[in-house]
Amino acid sequence: MYTRSDPKETQAGSSAGSRLRDEIENEILTGRLAPGTRLDEVPLAARFGVSRTPIREALMQLSAAGLIDIRPRRGAVVAEIGPERLVEMFAVMAELEAMAGRLAARRHAEADRAALLAALDACRAAAASGDTDAYYYENEKFHHAIYAASYNGFLIEQCNALHRRLKPYRRLQLRVGNRLATSLAEHEAVVEAILAHDGGAAAEALRGHIAIQGERFGDLVASLAGARAGAA
Amino acid sequence: MYTRSDPKETQAGSSAGSRLRDEIENEILTGRLAPGTRLDEVPLAARFGVSRTPIREALMQLSAAGLIDIRPRRGAVVAEIGPERLVEMFAVMAELEAMAGRLAARRHAEADRAALLAALDACRAAAASGDTDAYYYENEKFHHAIYAASYNGFLIEQCNALHRRLKPYRRLQLRVGNRLATSLAEHEAVVEAILAHDGGAAAEALRGHIAIQGERFGDLVASLAGARAGAA
DNA sequence: GACAAGAGTTATGTATACAAGATCGGATCC
């Protein structure tokens, strides 16, 4: 089963470079480094006890991943993603996940079936306990299980990359209204469609599950504004 | 109208770094640097008259773009993409283009309408003249016109990136059989669907246009084998 | 004669030194 540890396409890490990259990336994804924050090389180098060279390397990789912006001669800042662009990204994510679901419906094996059901159960448990963070975590595993069942390695990589990039915003979304219960219900529909080998239904269910449409756009903007105010 | 010159997401270029990156990238995309070729830093540095530092930077960017593989401590080689992976990539490309077409059908403006028709005419002219290279070039512009009309900036970037990566292989494909005439006919259908605001038809037409299915898979493998033999 | 172990060589990873553009502050002019 494919997981995020797949070396291909995500690699390109020198010795210390990867560690630094992961380290900084984590701080961005968890929000410890807020969008707009400057990333000066010298302080980072000092903090990690290395020279500027591996820091520059890590920053360039993060830039390639879209997590930071590097403007020539003007340094790096944590990427600021506006609402409109976020909607665009979720739209593409929805399409990719729909594709994964369609393929999964056609290609999934016994092991995938088991993994999907297990992930769904874990989601149910987390939702029942009302623990948003736990649900967030299980939700992630659930989606990865779908990607894996698509048996398209390149698609899996693309989904993983985009999913990671949208991570913080998915978390925000879950906090809104009773999105948690809704999300779980959608998961059930997705699994049902996949296990029934109904690719069209799986794709549709996932598209609807991911896409930001109608009032959810407003929710997202509100969340963003709230998060920004909290960070500042 | 969006073109490939959009700085966002593709950028992260220092002063000389971008130039080097483009330079090496071109040699890979045109096949001058065949898959599997080692990319040693010192010779490259000597050739471009710079030190190893900007060369390493360019290589890391190419690695992030998936054009080369960097194995820690073991140097960089031009990425070798096997047939199965290529099929996976074309499948994702088909899906992204289908999405672009669906959005374009719903969102295109007057200017996009004109651009699409102009690009289609150019394709017709190139096909009539039987000039494969000219058609290849116009074909590219045609697809970019579709991306642009989707009005989803993130999708446009993703399409551009993947399109560029698949460039050499699309070229190979055109050489096969009378794919050129078939391709033109498919283009006509796509434009018709988009202009008629029929998103579903546009998506389907593009999916079929891009995807590698049935005998086209065999054609691709044969082309690859031929190209490899020619390069060696 | 073939295989394995070890030293020498080569190439990559990292640190540091140097060059040059960008930012910020102050002084001058309108």
Add this chain to the structure above:
DNA sequence: GGATCCGATCTTGTATACATAACTCTTGTC
């Protein structure tokens, strides 16, 4: 009083030097 121009400082971009892991060729042994 405000804006603009110029210089000092800081930060990035590039070059070079050094450390270390990988490769290779040789040599010795079975």
